[in-house]
Amino acid sequence: MSEHRFPDAERHGVYRAIFERRDVRSQFRPDPVPAPVLERLLRAAHHAPSVGFMQPWDFVVIDDARVKQRVKALHAAANAEAANNYRDERAELYRRLKLEGIVDSPLNLCVTCDRSRGGEHVLGRNTMLDADLFSACLAVQNLWLAARAEGIGVGWVSILEPADLAQVLGLPAGVVPVAYLCLGYVDEFLQQPELQAQGWRSRLPMRELVHGNGWGGGLAEGEFLSALQSAIEAGDPPSR
Template identity: 70%
Template sequence: MPRPPDFSVEERRGVYRAISERRDVRSQFMPDPIPAPILRRLLQAAHHAPSVGFMQPWDFILIDDLHVRQRVKRLYEQENERAAQHYQGEQAELYRRLKLEGILESPLNIVVTCSRSRGGPHVLGRNTVLDADLFSACLAVQNLWLAARAEGIGVGWVSILDERCLADVLHLPADVYPLAYLCVGYVSEFLTEPELQTRGWRSRLPLEDLLHHNFWGESDNIGALIDQQVK
């Protein structure tokens, strides 16, 4: 018989609720500062992410300086204009109407970086997949994001930035990669659905279309397999 879970029913529901209700926030930020104890909890959650070889490649740059954020906003505007050129017609019009960042509106920006030389030249578990350090830093972002949702705090990831230009603005060492530029703060609301879905950009794919059985493209008896695992 499987061992009973360590988490209560209510605790498990909280985990799944945070996952389900997490949103990429762009336009609902409020100016209220994040209390220091809560901000520390978010950073501790990020710092407790798993990492290849326990190398813990992340650092966190907390940005509240308006001048720095204005420079980053200009970088975003340049790259966003370039990105808009990929779309035509109605899709181009929709793209230009989308708000894809909250750099100035959010009270705090956090940059999660990846120190690619941390742990030395030979990190346990990274010999074959050299980008495993980047994947590890992404897990720190996810931890912070879910913890923030549980605290009622919104997070938005600004990916429309040239990482080399951003590294120059932040004075990053050569071996440090700016993995995620996050806008963080309390919000007026959490949308019930992802904003890109409600705006008609894309919809969530059905899970059933993404399941394979033993080999790519094989899905026979996948439902029976899942049912068997939970018996």
């Protein structure tokens, strides 16, 4: 056992935040998020790992109702177009889903990526040019898990046209929006993801997603992989 391992209670808290994190759309309360709490969330996001330590993120905090309404209008237009991708019962279900809490939540937050930060040659980004975008997503995840620990709900609104959102928020050239988030205290954190509860999709079994020594490779080859296979077959982590 590693001497760097967290005490049991602290480890449990990390895994609890992971399993109980939810994409919140419908449960926001109007209570304001205190500034010290938001500062802790932003600090957690800012401590995410990033390729070449370029830290490509910026955080646009939005509490102006007029800006929220403009973003909500962008979502309505993009959502109406997205609905055309589905037919029959799937289309009906899609239209019933609530996919954003832009106006309902007290705070909105846009996490951006400055693709030029760090200069022309960023260490580690020579072949994977989108590693800066991946880094910004890690900042989002840090914030999301910290928010769950604080009792703050987060909802990611991905049904937005990025160029239109950039214009509404006045983003400079080379800075792209990565995540538009709704933040606030909630009435509850659902027992399972909302899309799963609504019958849109279910969580895939982990045993179908883990491969050994190459795509499609079995796990029962070698002592370690055999032990991993047995652990996976014993049951997926709790869905909540």
